[in-house]
Each structure stands twice: as C-alpha cells, then as structure tokens.
Amino acid sequence: MAYISEKTHPNPSAAELRARIPGWGADLDPVNRPSFPRERRDLDSGAHWDYPEEQPRDPSREKSIEHLQLTPVYGTAQPLKGFSGAIRRFAYERFSEARAAHWLLLILGDRVDAIEEHLRSFATLRPDNPITQTGVLSEFRRHPIKSRFGSKRADVKHMWLDPILVAGPWVLAGYVVYRVFRGKKG
Template identity: 60%
Template sequence: MAYTPDKPKLAESSDELRARIPGWGADLDPKDRPSVPKERFDPGASEARWEFPARQPEKWPRERSNEHKFLTPVFGTACPPKGLSGAMRKHAYRAYSEGRAAHWLLLLAADRVDTVESTLRSFVSTRPDNPITETGVLGEFTHHGLSSRLRGQRADRVHHPLDPIIVAAPWVLAGALAVTVVRRAAHGRR
C-alpha cells in the first residue's frame, strides 16, 4: 500500500492476472490483435510518392514548440503574431515547453491582450466597434432574452450577472481613460 512502511506487493504474473480477470491479455498474441497489420512497416502500403512532404514556405519566423526540431510541413498563417500579444506568444514558445503550465497560461494571457489590442485598434480606425449591435445586446430585447435566461435548466445561468460586466467593462475603462487624457490635455493648456 502506498505511503506505508510495508513492502509493496510484487506485480502479478500474466497467468495470475488471466485467472483473476476474465479476458485479460486477450490481445497479447499478435494474431488476435486487429491492429497488427497496421503496425507492420510496409513502405508501399501508404502509396506516398515522397519521403518527406513538401514544406510550406515560412514568410516570417513562426512560433514553434521548443520540443520539436522543425516546423510542421503545413501550418496556419491566418493570424501572424503582432504587438504585445505576439511578443507574449513568442516568449511562451521560446521559454517554456508545452508540458508546462506557464506556456499555456502565457498563451491565454496573450489572447486576452490581443482582444484589448484589437479593441484599441478599432478606436483609431475609421470604423470603430459598435458594442450595441456587435455583442447581440439588442437580441436580448427582441428575441425573448430575459425569459430564455430564466426558464429551464441552463448551464450558463451562474455567470449571467457577470456578462454585463465582462462586455461593458472594457468600454467603460476605455471611456474613463479617454476622459482622463482629455482632462489632462485641457489642464495642461491652462
């Protein structure tokens, strides 16, 4: 038994396990295993016409796990790393292996930073985000939002009080920051 001074029992032999557990070891004999033909190495079975697949060109240095020798032959290019969030992602891949919690926590934090960067970027564009139409708030009033939230056994009912805070907080903070900047600029001119 674990955590006691007693000597642990030795592992049971195959015969003892087979006698105690019905069907134990049924797949030990290769002829009884359905996957054995797939496990045999037969280069002609795959019908591949290459030794190693053609590699996709790397237009910029991609983030990659430090456990892998090289980048996979095909990879996504839809969202290149940029800004502070991109630097955080690159650091997560460069400094920590995928088995470490710090790697994944940094990637999660980079996602949150990316949303803030995107919101701030929308403020300086010619078409800023519209939180009223783009978050579905109007649907709450036109498609029975409140009654659907209160009726039934919805799993997300616990976080309903937090939804307005999560959606509105970035906008309120950005507005407060803008007011502070304008006030300081106006105060500096006096």
Template identity: 50%
Template sequence: MSTADHTPYVAEPTRPAPSPDELRARIPGWGSDLDPADRPSVPKLSRAAGAASGAHWEVPEAQAGGSGRERSIEHAHVTPVFGTAQPLAGPAGVVKRYAYRRFSEGRLAHWMLLVVGDRIDVATHRVTDALRGRPDRLLHETGVRSERVTHPVRARLGSSRRDWRHQLLDPVVANWGWLAAIGGVVVVVVRRLRRR
C-alpha cells in the same frame, strides 16, 4: 511501540518489494502481458510498416517560410505545413513568441501567455480600428438589442440553467477594453472639471 507501528509512512521500507512470482500467485492475471507471445499487438507491431495493409507515409515537402516560425520547445522543427494567415506582430507577437520560446506546452504559463497575447491583440485591433474610423459596433456585435425581444429575464431565471452566474460577468469580460477606455475618459474629464 515505535512510530513505525502507528503510521504506514516510514523513512525506510520495512520489507522488500514482492517478487513477480509472489505477485502472480496473489493477484489473478498479474503480468499477463509480460510474455510477448501473449500480447495480441506484438505481431502487428513487429511487421514492417505498411507491408500488410498497403498503408504508407511519406513526409510531405516542407512549406516555404518555416525558419523562424514559432514552435513548441518539445519539437525539433516546424511541421511540414503550417498556417500563415495571422502572423505574429506587435506587442501580442512579442508575448506569444516568448511563450513558445520559454515554456513547454505542458506548462500553464505557456497557455496563459498565449491568452494574454490574444487579449492584447484584440485590444490593439480595437484601438487601430477606432483610429481608422471603423470602431466596433457594440450594440450590434454583442447582441444587446436582441435581449428586449427574446425574454431575457424569463429565459435565464425561469429555467434550470446553471450558467446564470456567468451571464452577470459576460458583458464585463467581453467589453472590458471599452469599459476601461470609458473609465479613463471619465477620470480625465472629472480631473479637468475639478481643476477649473
């Protein structure tokens, strides 16, 4: 017996692909949409655009400032209308522009770089806000103070919630920047105390 008898995976196909007539005889309904006369969508698709329904589409006038804007490499140009509320700037802008310029939207690297750029943007704003005298109010903004009045332990452990594992990491994920800053200050203080 040859190895071809033992496995369905062989280097060369052992038989030609079946013809359309053979497939039609063997599989009920095979090729039912090959003839355009049998396809219900063909008459609708072949009509002139908007002739029957009155629908129309005209490309709107392009918004000013489109040149140099970030866009996916799949698209030839920027859409006629785009947002300008948060222009890319600083280190986060460099990372995000690289994601748009280098990677397709179908690649994980594109989206991961956008997430990294977003995290860099958050860290940058936290530092600049602290330097301007308006640091984040951790106790107010994270909802830690409300934990003592809303029965946090009973709400998490005494129910059928499945996200309890995430709640152990949520404070770390939300406040990693502050934890890193506090850790850095502790390291600096300990080193100075050891030198004395």
C-alpha cells in the same frame, strides 16, 4: 437494498430494445465499431507520400520548442505582430507546453492583442462596436424572458457576470481616458 452479485433491477432485454430503438445493437460487435481497435496500420488515409512536401519555410513562423522542426504544413492566418506578438513569441521560444508560463503568457498575449486591435480599429472607418459585435441587439427577437425563466437553468445564477466581463474593460478604459483629459484641462 442489499448489494448482491448482479444488478437488482436489470435493464430491458435485447428483444425489447431491438423492437423499440431503431438500429439497436447494430454495432454491438466491436468489429463493427470504426475506432476499434484504437490504433490500426491497415487504414488508407489517402496520403501518397511517406513525408509530405514542405510548405515554403517562413523563418519567422513561431513553433513549439517541443517540435524538432517547423511542421511541413502550417497555418498562416494571423502572423505575430505588435507587442502581443512579442509576448507570444517569447512564450513559444522560451517555454515548452509543459510549463504554465507558456500558457499564461499566451493568455496575456490574447488580452494585449485585444487592446491593440481595438485601438487600431479606432483609426479605421470601421471601429469596434461592442453593441453590434456581441449580438445583444437580437435579444428581443429570440424570446429572452421565456428562454431564461420559467424553468430551472443553472446558468441564470451567473449570467449577471457576462455584461461585466464584456462591458467592464470598455467602461474602465473610458473612465481612464476621461480622467486623463480632465487632468490635462485642470
């Protein structure tokens, strides 16, 4: 096929599309598009302040060093704690968001947090249970075979990895505990 100045196979006409597709072209004019232009100064956000009142300051609240101050509103959902908290605080206080070390330390903090919290849960009446918490027990109600096979699904190729990623650390931890206790007995 030769490359020419117009599309060789033009798309259907506006009249044809308008008849077939409900609302076709309703926002054809960019003026009707609410995000056009991207930046506008004439929108009413509802704010009745130039600068909002500040949430009571918590001096221990971590913040990005790219911020010039703690933001006037901040989340308080899960304050830093434990060794994972120390790792995360170091990531925030030492490295900007531009540094890979910032994010890699936060990823490390996430994994340490998971270990700390799993261990802590074993000292409670509701220890972590990877069987119920992964929802795998619902498999049989949700057509596991029909859903996964019989059509081409790209993710079936790597599904075998998921149980290893989820159960692997638990099996490994169990093996380490087993070896420690056996070592003590021996």
